[in-house]
Amino acid sequence: MKTLNTSTIAAAVNGRAVGEANVSAVFTDSRKPVHGGMFIALEGDNFDGHAFIDSAVKSGASAVMCRKETNADIPVIYVDDTKKALLDLGAYYRSTFDIPVIGLTGSVGKTTTKDMIALVAGAKYNTLKTQGNLNNDIGMPLTLLSMDENTQCAVIEMGMNHLGEISRLTRASRPTIGVITNVGVSHIENLGSRENILKAKLEIIEGMEKGSPLILNGDNDLLSTVMSERFKVVFFSVTNPVCKIRADDVKEDGLFTEFTVSAYGEKVRVRLPAIGIHNVYNALAAVAVGRELGISLSECADALGHYVPSGMRQNIVNKNGITFIEDCYNASPDSVKATLNTLSKINAQRRIAVLGDMLELGSFSENAHRLCGEYCASAGIDILFTYGEKAKDIAVSAKDHGMKNVESFADEDELSSRLASVLKEGDAVSFKASHGMRLENVIKKVYEMIG
Numbered sequence: 001m002k003t004l005n006t007s008t009i010a011a012a013v014n015g016r017a018v019g020e021a022n023v024s025a026v027f028t029d030s031r032k033p034v035h036g037g038m039f040i041a042l043e044g045d046n047f048d049g050h051a052f053i054d055s056a057v058k059s060g061a062s063a064v065m066c067r068k069e070t071n072a073d074i075p076v077i078y079v080d081d082t083k084k085a086l087l088d089l090g091a092y093y094r095s096t097f098d099i100p101v102i103g104l105t106g107s108v109g110k111t112t113t114k115d116m117i118a119l120v121a122g123a124k125y126n127t128l129k130t131q132g133n134l135n136n137d138i139g140m141p142l143t144l145l146s147m148d149e150n151t152q153c154a155v156i157e158m159g160m161n162h163l164g165e166i167s168r169l170t171r172a173s174r175p176t177i178g179v180i181t182n183v184g185v186s187h188i189e190n191l192g193s194r195e196n197i198l199k200a201k202l203e204i205i206e207g208m209e210k211g212s213p214l215i216l217n218g219d220n221d222l223l224s225t226v227m228s229e230r231f232k233v234v235f236f237s238v239t240n241p242v243c244k245i246r247a248d249d250v251k252e253d254g255l256f257t258e259f260t261v262s263a264y265g266e267k268v269r270v271r272l273p274a275i276g277i278h279n280v281y282n283a284l285a286a287v288a289v290g291r292e293l294g295i296s297l298s299e300c301a302d303a304l305g306h307y308v309p310s311g312m313r314q315n316i317v318n319k320n321g322i323t324f325i326e327d328c329y330n331a332s333p334d335s336v337k338a339t340l341n342t343l344s345k346i347n348a349q350r351r352i353a354v355l356g357d358m359l360e361l362g363s364f365s366e367n368a369h370r371l372c373g374e375y376c377a378s379a380g381i382d383i384l385f386t387y388g389e390k391a392k393d394i395a396v397s398a399k400d401h402g403m404k405n406v407e408s409f410a411d412e413d414e415l416s417s418r419l420a421s422v423l424k425e426g427d428a429v430s431f432k433a434s435h436g437m438r439l440e441n442v443i444k445k446v447y448e449m450i451g
Contacts, residue, residue, distance in 0.1 A: 001093075001148060002024075002147075002148060003022050003024045004022070005022050006019065006021050006022075009023060009065075009089060012092035012093075013084075013088045015078055015079040016079075017075065017076075017077050018075060018077075018078070019074065021062045021063045021074065022062065023038040024036050025038070025145075026040055026089070027039055027061075028040050028042050028138065028142070030049075030053075030055040030059065033056055033059030033060060035059070036060060036061075037060075037061060038063040038064065038065055039052075039053065039056035039057075039061040039065070040065045040066075040082050040085070040086050041064065041065065041066040041068075042082050042083055042086070042138065043067070049082070050066055050067070050068045050070070053070050053072055054072070057074055061074060062075070063075045063076065063077065064077070065077045065079060065082055065086075066078065066079075067080065067081065067082055087137050087169075087172050089141060089145065090140065090142070090143075090144040090172050091144075091172035093144055094147075094172065094173055095174070097151065097154075099153055100152075100153045100176050100177065100293055101153070101156060101174060101175050101176050101177070102155045102156065103169075103170055103175030103179070103207070104155070104156070104157055104204075104285075105159070105160065105166055105179075106180050106181025106182050106201065106217075107181070107182050107183055107185065107186040108181065108186060108332055108334050108335045109335075110135070110158075110181060111132075111133060111157060111310065111329070112274075112282045112309070112310075113181050113282040114130055114155050115129070115307065115309075116282050116283055116304060116307055117129075117179070117285065117286045117290075118155045119286065119303045119306060119307060120289060120304065121289065123302070123303045124153075124293060124299070125152035125153035125293070126150050126151060126153070127152065127154070128147055128151045128154045128155070129157075130143050130157040132310075133159070133329075135157040135159035136165075136169075137165070137168060137169060140169050140173065141172060143156060144172070156173045156175065158170065158173075158204065160203075161360075162190050162191070163199065163200050163203075164200075164203070165200070165203075166201065167206050170206050170208070171207045174209075175212070177212060177213045177214075177292055178204045178205060178208050178214045178215065178231075179288075179289060180201050180202070180215070180216050180223055181217060181285060182334065183198045183201055184335075185333055185334070185361060185364060188362055188364050189360045189361055189362025189363075189365075190362075198222045205228075205230075205231060208231065210230050210231070211232060212232065213232045213234055213288075214233050214234070215234045215235075215236065215289060215292075216234070216236075217235070218236055218240050218242075219237050219239050219240060224240075236281070237284070238250065238281065244263065244288075245261070245262070245263050245284050245287055245288045246262045247260065247261055247270075247280050248262065254347070255274075255316055256272060256273055256274075256275070257272045257276065257277075257280060259283075261283075261287055261297065263287060263288075266297045267297075268298050268300075270301045270305070271305055272304050272305070272307060273305065273306075274309065275314070275316075275342050276314070276338055276342035277338070278338035278341075279314075286303075287300045287301075314342070315327070319447060319450065320425060320450055320451070321426060322424075322426075322450070323427070323428040323429070325339070325342065325343065325429070325431065326431055326440070326443055327339055327430060327432050328356070328432060328437070330435050331356070331358045331432050332358060332361075335432070336375075337375055339353075339432040340353060340375060340376055340379045340381060341379065343379070343381060343428060343430040344381065348427055349426030350382040350427045350428070351380065351381050351382050351427075351428050351429075351430075352381070352383040352385070352419075352427060352430070353376055353383070353385070353429075353430055354415070354419065354432070354439070354442070355394050356386070356387040356391050356434065356437035357369075357387070357391050357436075358391075358433070359434040359437075366393050369390055369391060369393035370394070370396070372397070373393065373395060373396065373397025373398035373399075373401065373403075374400075374401050377398045377401035377402055383422065384398050384406045384407070385407050385408075385418070385419060386408045386409065387409050387415050387437060387439065387442070388437055389410070391408070392408050395407070416445035417449070419442070419446050420446045420450050431443055
């Protein structure tokens with residue numbers, strides 16, 4: 001972060017400064033202090049950052065931003081709402097940079113696409129990207145505030161649960177390029193319909209200037225209908241030959257996916273170290289961004305060849321002759337289908353799917369889980385284990401559609417033990433569930449059991 005003084009910060013967030021200090025970083029967790037940084041006392045339903053001001057001061061904070069009166073013996077900035085002030089500060093700080101900023105959102109694939117875009121952009125620019133899933137109105141401004149004099153490009157992920165959330169994020173981050181990966185059913189419980197999800201995702205344009213590129217999935221039934229005279233709409237596709245960015249001749253080779261990418265009359269072969277057609281779409285979005293940034297098609301392809309999955313997103317582990325596909329960061333019907341497609345194409349003696357509850361689907365939940373069960377039965381999966389109350393509908397539907405080897409579990413230890421006893425050399429097993437199901441705990445236990 002470039003150094004700011006407390007007077008400048010107070011003016012940016014409509015606050016009141018008491019005392020003067022220079023701030024070279026901000027932090028919100030007193031357990032992870034930044035010496036010389038400003039501590040922002042956030043408030044939530046189950047926490048109050050004001051209780052940790054003293055701890056932050058003792059850890060070397062140079063200033064504090066808070067709502068309540070404090071006796072801290074360092075400079076203080078008082079604001080009406082610390083969460084809003086953090087976003088306002090991020091917006092001000094972003095305005096001091098004249099660099100490409102790529103803002104992206106979507107129902108699934110955001111983080112993977114973000115990582116691929118950052119790889120491609122990194123071929124030309126010193127690129128900052130959102131870390132982990134810090135994509136809300138706390139994490140995003142913290143990402144913006146981590147830019148410094150060396151930052152030449154930023155890739156900013158935006159998540160949402162309700163209408164209006166991306167609007168606030170995009171107005172703060174002011175993307176020069178917008179990307180929407182797809183529109184599915186994630187968060188339909190809060191938004192009510194896929195049409196409302198589309199509306200929420202399209203809020204990204206509210207922070208973009210006229211003429212800015214808006215990169216969309218041309219194979220998504222809703223995004224493919226988007227038209228705009230205000231923005232430069234660029235579609236990417238696997239199936240539509242009219243789209244400007246396209247993948248053809250897709251082939252899976254072990255743990256790689258190869259395809260020919262076409263962009264504005266040029267073609268190049270890409271060897272992507274990830275499997276599944278969904279990752280081809282993510283890569284195409286990255287190529288589209290790269291071309292808008294003036295990065296050659298061959299440079300885009302070379303960069304994608306160095307992709308490495310982050311977190312628990314389709315991380316592939318080979319253990320005792322068994323292929324494990326760890327993909328339990330989040331789940332929706334679209335991403336479960338993508339996982340099953342990937343599993344079905346892996347060279348294995350048996351293919352085993354471990355599917356847990358998909359959360360935040362509201363009234364669509366039962367039907368969504370049943371659709372996943374039906375798809376599992378048709379995808380050539382040999383064994384299905386489900387985990388959780390909602391996932392029982394996956395099991396019931398899979399059985400109804402002819403799948404024989406199906407078991408359901410409500411207990412983490414029982415699932416782990418049963419799976420460990422079933423696995424054999426030559427098997428491939430894939431894990432998929434919403435992050436709240438903590439399916440990674442099952443993976444860890446299975447690893448311990450099989451040695």
